[in-house]
Amino acid sequence: MAYVIFYEKPGCANNARQKLLLSAAGHELDVRNLLTEPWSGERLRDFFGSAAVSDWFNRAAPKIKSGEIDPSKLDAATAISLMLQDPILIRRPLIEAEGRKAAGFDLALVEEWLGLSDPKTRDTDLETCRRPPAAQRGEQASDSKNRMVTP
DSSP states (O other), X not given: OOEEEEXXXXXXXXXXXXHHHHHHTTOEEEEEETTTSOOOHHHHHTTTTTSOXXXXXXXXXXXXXXXXXXXXXXXXXXXXXXXXXXXXXXXXXXXXXXXXXXXXXXXXXHHHHTOOSOGGGSOSOOSSOOSOOGGGGTOOOOOTTSXXXXX
């Protein structure tokens, strides 16, 4: 089993489910807060590998959902700069294990890389936020200067 550094947004339900899958497979987790980690551009960039810049982003981030930021129109340097300023933009989790790094929880990739107990019986979408929009929960939407209503 592997020692896995798992960068999460504390309180994220999907990250909780992802950690359970890894733990159930016997992996040792070192859980860290993605939002408060002291990132450098180079260190953060290593998690994205050859993925398209638009795939580096958390699609549920308020600035993405509002259209303020369009990841499909950004180059790598601009994307990293924005993420360093506002870590909620980073696709999560970030995972580091066995000399490799990855962003997001692609079930097939994690199974091939680290192994899981029984991925075929698990929900295959472990990244999409399942919380309804703020308006459907009876909450007011917020801007990035106030509290964030994010998954």
